[in-house]
Every structure is written in C-alpha cells, then in structure tokens.
Amino acid sequence: MDAARLAARGLIVFLWILVAGCGGENDTAALETGTLRFVADGEDFVRNGFTASDGWRLTFRHFYVTLEDVKAYRTDPPYDPRSGKEIDGDAAASLPGRHTVDLAVGEQPVTVGVVGGVPTGHYNAISWNMVPATEGPSKGYSIYMDVLAEKDGVSYGFVLGIEDSYRYCGGEYVGDRRKGFVEPDVPGELEMTFHVDHLFGDGEQPEDSEINRAALGFGPFAGLAAGGVERGDLLSLANRLSPDDYGKLSDILPTLGHTGEGHCLCVVR
Amino acid sequence: MRCALASRLFVLLVPVMVVSTARAHGVRVFWELKGDSVFVHASFDDESPMAGARVAVFSGAEPSEPWITGYTDDEGCFVFVPDRRESSRWDVRVRKAGHGDIVHVSLDAGGNCSGGRSGFSIPQIIIMSACVIWGFIGTAFFFSARRRHG
Numbered sequence: 001m002d003a004a005r006l007a008a009r010g011l012i013v014f015l016w017i018l019v020a021g022c023g024g025e026n027d028t029a030a031l032e033t034g035t036l037r038f039v040a041d042g043e044d045f046v047r048n049g050f051t052a053s054d055g056w057r058l059t060f061r062h063f064y065v066t067l068e069d070v071k072a073y074r075t076d077p078p079y080d081p082r083s084g085k086e087i088d089g090d091a092a093a094s095l096p097g098r099h100t101v102d103l104a105v106g107e108q109p110v111t112v113g114v115v116g117g118v119p120t121g122h123y124n125a126i127s128w129n130m131v132p133a134t135e136g137p138s139k140g141y142s143i144y145m146d147v148l149a150e151k152d153g154v155s156y157g158f159v160l161g162i163e164d165s166y167r168y169c170g171g172e173y174v175g176d177r178r179k180g181f182v183e184p185d186v187p188g189e190l191e192m193t194f195h196v197d198h199l200f201g202d203g204e205q206p207e208d209s210e211i212n213r214a215a216l217g218f219g220p221f222a223g224l225a226a227g228g229v230e231r232g233d234l235l236s237l238a239n240r241l242s243p244d245d246y247g248k249l250s251d252i253l254p255t256l257g258h259t260g261e262g263h264c265l266c267v268v269r
Numbered sequence: 270m271r272c273a274l275a276s277r278l279f280v281l282l283v284p285v286m287v288v289s290t291a292r293a294h295g296v297r298v299f300w301e302l303k304g305d306s307v308f309v310h311a312s313f314d315d316e317s318p319m320a321g322a323r324v325a326v327f328s329g330a331e332p333s334e335p336w337i338t339g340y341t342d343d344e345g346c347f348v349f350v351p352d353r354r355e356s357s358r359w360d361v362r363v364r365k366a367g368h369g370d371i372v373h374v375s376l377d378a379g380g381n382c383s384g385g386r387s388g389f390s391i392p393q394i395i396i397m398s399a400c401v402i403w404g405f406i407g408t409a410f411f412f413s414a415r416r417r418h419g
Contacts, residue, residue, distance in 0.1 A: 078373050122332060174362065174369045181333050205366075210314060261369040 032120040034182040036093045037189045038070050038112040042103030045196050053201020054217035055151055060104040062146040064138035065194060067112055068131055070095040072123040072180070072190050079125035079171045081265040087125050087169050093118040100133045109191055123180035124172040126190050126259060129269075131165045141233065142166065143256075145196075149218050157229035158221050164234060165269040168192070168257040175260035193258040199249075216252060220245040296368045300361060307374055309347045311363045318345030322365035326351075329358030351376060 042063050044050070049059035071091035073079065079087050095113040103110060130142045138144030141161035149156045173179040173191055182188035201215030224230055224240050238246055254266035296319065298311045311319035324347045325335040336355075341347045341363065351359050351374070359374040 172371055174364065174371055178327065178333055178362075211367075261364065261367060262371070 032184050033117045034120050034184050035114060035116045035187040036072055036118045036123060036180075036182050037114045037187055038072075038095050038126075038192070039109035039189060040065060040067065040101050040103060040112050040192045040194070041109035042194050042196060045202075046103045046194070047105075047107065050197070050200075051203030052218045053203055053205075053207070053212040053215050054219045055203060056200075056218035056222065057150045058200060058218060059148045059150075060145060060196075061148060062137070062144070063103040063194075063196070064100055064133065064136075064141070064144040065103060066098060066100040066131055066133040066138060066142055067192065068098040068129050070099075070112065070128040070192070071126065072118075073125040073127070074119075074121045074123055075125045075171075079169070081169055081171055081263060084265065086265070087127055091127075092121070093123065098131065098134065100136055100138060103194060112192070114187075118182060120182050120184060123182060123188060123190055125170065126192065127167070127169045128192055128257075129165060129167050130257065132163055143253075149222060151222075156222055156225040158218075158225060159229060159231045160221070161231075161233040162253060164253070166254055166257065167267045167269060168264040169266075170257070170259035170264035171262050173260040174262040179260075191260060193260050194256045195258055196256065198255050199252050214252070216245060216248050296363070296370050298361070298363050298370050298372045300372050300374050302374070302376065305350050305353075306348050307351060307359065307361070309341075309349075309361050309363065309372070311341055311345045311347075311365075313368070318343065319363065319365050319368075320345055322363050322369075325362045327360040327362070328352070329356035329360075332360060 042060075046060050046063045049057065051057050072093040073087050073089055074092050075087065075089060093115050095115055097113070099112045101110045101112055132142050133139050133144070138161070141163055142165055143162040144159070145161075146157070146159050149158055170192075175191075179189050179191060197211060198214070199216055201212040201217050202209075205211055220241055221230070221232070224232065232240065234250075237249065241249065254268055255263070257264045257266060296311065296313060298309065300310075301308045309324065311322055313319060319341055320343045322341045322345065324339050324341060326337045326349055327334070328336040328351070336359075337349055339347060339349075347361075347363070353376060357376040359376070360371055361374060362371045363369055
C-alpha cells in the first residue's frame with residue numbers, strides 16, 4: 001500500500017514536470033517578439049547593369065517597383081507555390097502602406113519597411129502585391145525602368161512602364177544564406193527578388209541556355225526606338241511589338257518576382 | 270555508379286516513389302529515404318543532372334546554420350545520413366548558377382511537444398516516460414520491501 005502510494009506520488013510529480021516543460025517552452029515562444037525587415041532586390045543585374053542575350057549592354061538609371069500588402073508567414077508544412085494556391089493561414093507580420101523603391105540605387109537590397117513586435121520564429125513564406133504607383137516618377141506603373149542600351153556604337157534611352165498589377169506568393173528564400181529567422185535580439189529579413197534577366201536574357205550564359213531561350217532580349221525594344229529616348233507601356237507595346245514578342249513579354253512579366261532563387265505563384269490582376 | 274543507378278530508379282519510379290518534389294525555374298529536386306540515408310537528386314528542367322551543384326543540409330534543431338555541405342556528383346546526386354537523435358526534420362538546399370530550391374525532408378510524421386526542436390518523436394517520448402515511471406515504481410517497491418523486512 002505504501003509502495004503504491006509512493007509510486008503514485010512520484011508519477012504525479014513526473015507528469016507535472018513533463019507537462020510543465022512542454023507547455024512552458026511554447027508559452028515563452030508565444031510571448032517573444034522581434035523585428036522583421038522586408039527588402040527588395042534587383043540583384044547585380046539592375047544595380048550594375050549587364051549584357052542582354054542579344055548583345056545589348058543595359059545600364060539601369062532607375063528601376064522602380066511599387067509594393068503593397070506585404071505579408072510574412074510561418075507555414076508548417078512549408079508553403080509550396082507549385083500548389084497553385086495562395087498561402088494558407090494568417091500572416092504573422094504585415095507591412096502596411098504602399099512603397100515605391102528604386103532597385104537601381106545602392107549596393108545592397110533596398111529596405112522596403114521594418115515591422116516590430118512580430119512573433120519570433122522562422123518566416124518561410126511571403127506574399128505581396130506589385131501595383132501602380134500613385135505618385136512620383138513611376139506614377140501609374142507597377143514597374144518602371146529607365147534603361148540606357150548600347151551596342152556597336154549605338155545607344156538608346158528606353159523607358160518601359162508596366163501598368164498591370166501582380167500578386168506574388170512565395171515560399172522560403174533560396175540564396176547564399178537562409179532568411180526569415182526572427183529572434184528577440186536578432187532581426188529577421190525577408191526578400192522580394194526581381195529577376196530582370198528573365199526579360200532581357202543574360203549574355204554571359206550560353207545562347208541556347210534555358211534563360212536565353214525564354215528571354216525576349218532587348219532587340220525588340222531597340223527596333224522601336226528611332227533615337228533619343230523612347231517610351232513604352234503595355235498598352236502601346238501591344239500595337240508596336242510583333243504578336244509573338246508581345247505574347248512573350250506578357251508571359252515573362254509575371255515570372256519576375258522571386259524569393260531569392262525560389263519561384264513564386266503569380267496572379268496578374 | 271550507385272548514384273547513377275539511383276538516378277535511373279528515380280526516373281522509372283517517380284510516379285510511385287517520390288515523397289516530395291520541388292521545382293523553380295528549370296530545377297527539379299527529389300528526395301527519397303532509403304534506410305538511414307536520404308538520397309537527393311537534382312536536375313534541370315530538361316532532365317540534365319545538376320552536376321556539381323552546391324548542397325547545404327540543415328537540421329531542424331539548428332535551421333539557420335548548415336549541418337553539412339557538399340556538392341552533387343556528376344549525376345546530380347547527393348546522399349547524407351541524418352542524425353535522427355538531433356531532429357526528425359531536415360531541409361536540403363541545392364543551388365547552381367542562379368538556380369536553386371529547398372526541399373523539406375521529414376523522417377517521420379510524428380510531432381513532439383516542443384515544436385520540432387527537441388528531436389524526440391512521440392514514440393520516443395512515450396518509451397522514455399514508461400522507463401521513468403517504471404523506475405519510480407521499482408524504487409517505491411524497493412524501499413517498501415526494505416521497510417517491511419527491516
């Protein structure tokens with residue numbers, strides 16, 4: 001009888017420790033908060049310029065994108081954009097407002113905004129809308145690039161504005177290091193990456209590489225320029241580009257948004 | 270050779286064997302658990318292997334720092350043996366020439382009380398708990414018997 005009572009007491013104490021240990025860690029994690037920084041990156045292609053697949057040397061004087069409704073998620077299982085569905089679950093961190101950033105300036109990804117007081121953890125999914133700017137030089141356009149193109153001693157200035165809106169849902173950032181870890185004393189970072197080489201190709205890659213086979217190059221835009229600075233938006237390009245080139249442009253634009261090298265689900269709005 | 274064979278098996282048995290796939294602009298990464306080993310196979314969209322791609326394996330217990338790094342072989346294969354005691358969840362990142370993806374490897378479907386960071390699955394916790402309880406009971410009977418006979 002004494003033995004049974006002693007065993008029962010020991011069992012109760014052990015179970016209490018077990019339950020308290022499990023619950024305690026979760027409770028602490030739920031209370032902890034940190035800071036999450038959202039950045040946008042056009043990579044060295046936009047910052048330093050590059051040679052397109054058809055040999056045009058491109059230098060970006062400006063490359064504006066306008067972003068809003070930027071949200072970060074902690075998903076389990078990790079969100080997979082190939083599912084074709086939006087990210088399931090409530091965002092744990094949201095960046096309010098509409099933000100226009102110039103990806104051509106500086107040497108690093110551009111800070112879009114910082115959100116404090118977000119729950120700690122690994123933010124492995126992100127969604128954002130790319131929408132027309134309501135003010136500033138890119139007003140009316142979600143993407144606005146001012147590019148100097150040079151080839152064989154000929155140079156053109158070309159300003160391309162995209163008036164459509166795009167919604168992106170991406171999974172975990174894929175790059176040199178993992179991102180999205182928010183700790184109480186260590187800010188986390190999530191990146192919206194824009195791959196302009198998908199549009200113009202990459203002269204450093206083989207001509208028959210996947211990226212160059214799918215890219216438009218700069219040639220179709222150069223054909224429109226009569227000298228000086230040429231301007232174009234989707235509405236005007238629909239009539240000025242060949243149907244094949246315009247179709248290619250329309251297909252490529254939704255693929256610009258990434259999370260590092262990770263691709264995104266995109267809905268054109 | 271072994272990896273080449275595994276690669277062919279992947280192609281032949283993908284419809285029935287593949288546990289998880291990922292694809293990002295011309296990259297396909299598959300993983301498969303064989304015994305204690307995780308076989309990772311990476312290829313481009315045209316099915317050519319991602320030979321010499323950089324691989325980083327992350328443990329669920331320490332997800333921000335690589336547990337092991339390496340390169341895929343000529344067949345785009347990489348094999349590693351995860352430490353099940355450390356975590357039941359592993360992430361594998363494969364990258365080459367601006368292409369890449371991360372796949373998430375789950376060694377078992379069980380959860381645990383600390384949100385995936387302790388590395389103990391539910392069966393392990395139950396067994397450990399049973400051992401401790403049995404220890405309490407045995408100790409209690411030992412002292413009870415000593416008191417009775419003493």
